[in-house]
Amino acid sequence: MANALPVSPLARPLPELPPVAGVRFGATAAGIRYTGRTDLVMAEFVPGTTVAGVYTRSKCPGAPVDWCRAAMADGRARALVVNAGNANVFTGRAGFEATQANAADAARLVNCAASEVFLASTGVIGEILPYQKISAALPGLYATLSDNGWADAARGIMTTDTFPKAATRTARIGDTTVRIQGIVKGSGMVAPDMATLLSFIATDAKLPAGVIQSLLSDGVKHSFNCITVDSDTSTSDMILLFATGQAGNVEIGDAQSPHLADFRTALDSLLLELALLVIRDGEGVTKMMHIVVTGAVSDDSAHRVAMAVANSPLVKTAVSGEDANWGRVVMAVGKCGEPANRDTLSVGIGGTWIARNGTVVHDYDETPVVAHMRGQEIEITVDLGLGNGTAQAWGCDLTHGYININGSYRS
Amino acid sequence: MANALPVSPLARPLPELPPVAGVRFGATAAGIRYTGRTDLVMAEFVPGTTVAGVYTRSKCPGAPVDWCRAAMADGRARALVVNAGNANVFTGRAGFEATQANAADAARLVNCAASEVFLASTGVIGEILPYQKISAALPGLYATLSDNGWADAARGIMTTDTFPKAATRTARIGDTTVRIQGIVKGSGMVAPDMATLLSFIATDAKLPAGVIQSLLSDGVKHSFNCITVDSDTSTSDMILLFATGQAGNVEIGDAQSPHLADFRTALDSLLLELALLVIRDGEGVTKMMHIVVTGAVSDDSAHRVAMAVANSPLVKTAVSGEDANWGRVVMAVGKCGEPANRDTLSVGIGGTWIARNGTVVHDYDETPVVAHMRGQEIEITVDLGLGNGTAQAWGCDLTHGYININGSYRS
Structure with missing residues (x-):
């Protein structure tokens, strides 16, 4: 199915994706739905990483969306687990139990609270997620996590996408140069409303959760919320922004601070590039x-x-x-x-x-x-x-x- | 173009369309855009005919929609002129002048006020309507109007439609049997909002304009306003209902009267049949x-x-x-x-x-x-x-x- 689609004529090559200090990514084939490709992605973040998120406004969100909304409460993240091929949407109690099980699996591996694990799923709606396959694959995947795993992650989250999508920026906060880098997947069911698709962005800047939440929410308004492939809004839309704090910048506690002007500009530009990559891979796109x-x-x-x-x-x-x-x-x-x-x-x-x-x-x-x-x-x-x-x-x-x-x- | 399309697999045969007392229809080829087919339709109604209408809620309606809204003021109609191939939309002052000219043409022929002439146009947006072709064709068309012209009219208003569409009903008002009969065109740009497409319905019942307006507005809510082909709303949507009063029924002055219950049921049923014919001819429809x-x-x-x-x-x-x-x-x-x-x-x-x-x-x-x-x-x-x-x-x-x-x- 997805793998057989010709690459979009508007595709862009995957850019060089350097490490972001404090983030390790990896991908593996867990056999959830696809064969012959990776479909499970994991990231580990260093202790102290803050997180912000925006989510689908669908009235029928997937179980992972519910999970992440709840996990956001204390603004801290240590791990991310994403699967492609099954959205874990409209799966009732079984869907909730799957999120509980996989969050616990990841928490054991990285030695954190389950509420510091973020989960995302994308694929078919209404089928029970075979979460046991994820549980079985995670230990092996965890052992392979790497500073250089970004490109593998961009590929592992694809569904009907025809090319992997990522973007990267640097910005100055005070005297410190920080990096902001993200991956995104999405091709159809794309008409975000306050959030969209799956996109995972990380920066090595040191910023409180409230500040990155404000910056992310503002930036999404003029990027992901301004794109549409087919007017259909996914039940699984999610953008997460993680800040590992490894760059050593002076922490800024106010999103409106002029010291964050360059960071805001770089983030906005990154969000728009990621959003437009989704349009470039819109299902059947030629223009x-x-x-x-x-x-x-x-x-x-x-x-x-x-x-x-x-x-x-x-x-x-x-x-x-x-x-x-x-x-x-x-x-x-x-x-x-x-x-x-x-x-x-x-x-x-x-x-x-x-x-x-x-x-x-x-x-x-x-x-x-x-x-x-x-x-x-x-x-x-x-x-x-x-x-x-x-x-x-x-x-x-x-x-x-x-x-x-x-x-x-x-x- | 339109003529070359294969007939919809969901097409229905045109029903027998008997005369409606007080209505004469006809169609001719005025060469507005198409060749080798009729594209200009006219109807004459007997003096005393009342009229009701519902129109597109587009903020950019066509000149004929503006014309009809104004002409509705006194609730009387003597003539209808419809062309296919050019919508006379977004044509500025030239569009208004075209409506004035063609209404005057028809008024001279039937010997009525221009405000008793109703106009509709459907086709391409933004091109100046060659109204002189309509002026030139109307006298010859008028001479051919006939009690049996309904089927020709149903064909003459088609654009991307692949089959002509009409429906007919009878109803009892008191001891009198009246007929309600209508034609409709529409295939794409169909997502009505309070009105839709072009549909022209006539009855020989004697009913005041206010009563038929109330019945029409109610009926449209559960028929034309519940269909969609492509979510796009036309600038030219219009449904007109004419009541010639020739059936000789006792006139009912209140749309809520129980004496109109059977008429209302028949009208609602007719509106739904006409609306569903449009779906059966939705552009590219297979199901x-x-x-x-x-x-x-x-x-x-x-x-x-x-x-x-x-x-x-x-x-x-x-x-x-x-x-x-x-x-x-x-x-x-x-x-x-x-x-x-x-x-x-x-x-x-x-x-x-x-x-x-x-x-x-x-x-x-x-x-x-x-x-x-x-x-x-x-x-x-x-x-x-x-x-x-x-x-x-x-x-x-x-x-x-x-x-x-x-x-x-x-x-």
């Missing part, structure tokens, strides 16, 4: 869409307009067909319920205004727009002409590939 | 989906859950692939923001409960469900286990055909 909305009554309103355009099946199929069908953009703006006035609305593609103030531009020349539509990154601009609200969103086209993948996912 | 939601905190909440399931690309592709992937139903329920509790949620397909109260049914046997998924009409049942709210929704699968049609609509 990315970048929607820019200006002139809305508020930023929130602009966000909803941008997401309506990015989610519209008719806009997505037009992009797939290289058709500069801007009328469908008008339709998507009109349907989403946000304040809009036909007579002040303007639409552009690839830097060319096609319609301004409610009607097509006089002597509109489609030539540069047609050329732009042949590219891989399609820019759609909407100016509502009402106020100062702005937003961006990123999506992908809707293709035969999406239907091939999802018409037969379980078979 | 219909019928979603039944029970146990919600309210009917409104149940409606939003049902529509979330019907709109989910992952549910739609699973149905297309004949995959009883009930986990995607759980996902769709979880993402839509309505009150839901994982531990009281149950999901069934084709009359078989698969999961109850948050986990898969013990000894669940997939055999009958697999057989059901091979059929053309897929039943999905969701019980939220919270309250007494119920709703139904109808949708269709998402297939390669949808992408073929919409990746090249304008080319």
